[in-house]
Amino acid sequence: MSGAEQGAGVPLEKPDVSVVIPVGDDVSELAEVLKTCHAELSERGCSSEFVVVLDGVIDSVFEQAKQARPDGANVRLVRLNHPFGESTALSAGFSNATGEIILTMPPYLQVEAADIHRVLNALEDGLDMVAGHRLRRVDPIINRLQSILFNSIMRFLTGVQLHDMNCPVRAIRRKVVDDVTITGDMVRFLPIMAQRHGFRVGEAKVRHLREQGKSGFFGIGVYVRRFLDVINLLFLSKFTRAPLRFFGVAGILSMTIGTLICLYLAVDYLYLDGDPLRNRVTLIIGVMMIVLGVQIFSIGLVGEIIIFTQAKNLKEYRLFEEQEEIMLPRRSGKARRKRTERATPDASDASDASDASDASDASDTSDASDASGASDASDASGASDASDASGASDTSDASVASDASSGESGGGRADDQERTVHRVKG
């Protein structure tokens, strides 16, 4: 366990956790994200650094981002001089992050900040990458349905059992990002690619607060691109090393169909008194399919040449490194509670939430057997229930939570019974 002082200033050595936040154009909530995140991590006893990647933003946004630096937090800004997209932004963030554990976050309060503990705990329970799983989704039903559909298709196609591929909250060990490169839109498939590289991938439940970005149906182009990404993912995984097996099958299929068409026309004319070939438009289709087949097949051969000449540069396998994994101080995700005036927990919510937190804190036995466990759970559900309330009450600093028994037990620090004050906006 690496020690770090509470409320770390600018640490000289490697931080425990590097938080990478890619920013598109909206930095209005960046300060809050940094603040809550930093508070959570220092409460956990982790030193942290923040790498904010500004993906081709205009100068005024850059200036704003510079202001968003909470006291005591180690924040670095990385500015890309052109919008390159999320994958590139994240890659830039990864290469600027120095910690062994990387946490990616969206630049707005999308999920309950306290739940990053669940994600980090899951990482330490023997995983290399943990994807967040947004529960109690607050986006419109149409988006949720799309998400369920997309995720079940991906589970079916790839066998990677994740329920929320698009959640931007992820905890990743450095060795994963060193090994797996992401380009284009493939960032959402990072967990799948990590698993393919032999890393242990899992997920942790996080409470969904709100969703930014477009809701409802997306433009047709989005779906087409997503579809092509999936094809790319599946194709690359199966046939990178043997392209002719793919192109060969497709090419021979096309050639066969074309040949059959031409044969039929010839037989029809010669023996069955059909029309002469010059009157048959189908002939052109048949011949074209033969030609297409030849083309596809020969492109497969070019693919083989590329792979063959590249083969010595390809890494065909990954060795298992037996290295000691860096462990963070543990902290339960449900310890932090929030009370707002609109919190109206009901019985079913309470049981739901305690299920969720129990699942992610299974190893945290002392916490689970806490005497205040039941009230904890109902309160937690209250917080998630009132998610839109906390989103709406941005300008007030009314939502103050006091926590007498802050549930710190896994880390073994008994003196952590302090009152924690959580401000939504300072």
Add this chain to the structure above:
Amino acid sequence: MNQAPVDVTILVPVFNEEGNVRPLARAIARVMRAEQRSFELLFVDDGSSDRTLDHLKAEAEQIPELRIIRLRRNFGQTAALAAGFDHSRGRYLVTLDGDQQNDPTDIPTLLELLDQGYDLVSGWRKHRKEPFISRRLPSLVANRLLSLLTGVQIHDFGCTLKGFRARLVKALPIYSEMHRYIPALAGLVGARVTEVVVAHHPRVHGESKYGIGRTFRVLYDLIALRMLTRFSARPLHWFGVWSIPCFVVAAAFLFITFVDTSAVTLAVYTPVVFPTVVILLIYLAFHFVVLGLLAELAVNVFRSGPRPLQSLEEARRRRA
């Protein structure tokens, strides 16, 4: 860890072979101790989910020559072999199946043949202990095809028990399912390949990991292999050759169209069929040339790495 080179590396890829690894390791060690050669016993654990690794570690305490490489997940036999090749230290390499179907007592015979100057000695499971329809028939067909198309006269390309000169196998690109084609690849680049009849035992522990479906893909792999070994250095030649018949046939059709003006030809074929064929053939001819250029480009751009087959190719030319 001792990094000094040894005479022989015995390489065994294993995947979920908890019942087999300990007796196998002991049997190999016994055989190799009798030989007057330094050796290492390299097990590659291909992401086993059972207790294979524990058994190996326990055995490593008894056998000082035993080394273990562990892959992060199950990557397949080719990858496991590639890992083993990359991490081997021996001048000679012998690969064995982890399921005890190969007999370690055949190893000295392989080594002797390598001593005689062969680059690759392949085992031949002449008396296979496996069902005929599901395993031996498809393998028979595949082996005949391979032998016919590559000109390498051996009977059993699929036998894992093989001996190599390390220099040869480290020059070959091992990817996809290339491990099955190592003798073919080696033969095509001019290595001296021979075979020797080896014992084959029925499986005692664990389950077989092969199915029948694999032989179907051999054909595609073969076409690729043949092209790759001959023309990967100069793909424009290979593709360019294909454009010649296209041009010739197109020219013939053109000739007929303009010269042979008999009524039948005119009425039946000329207006649509001949022009279509001519246009498409010329199109294909250009396609091949352009594709050859593209391949040439790819080969040259990627030529930064070591050219795997260059030295072997040259050796063959010198010999010829």
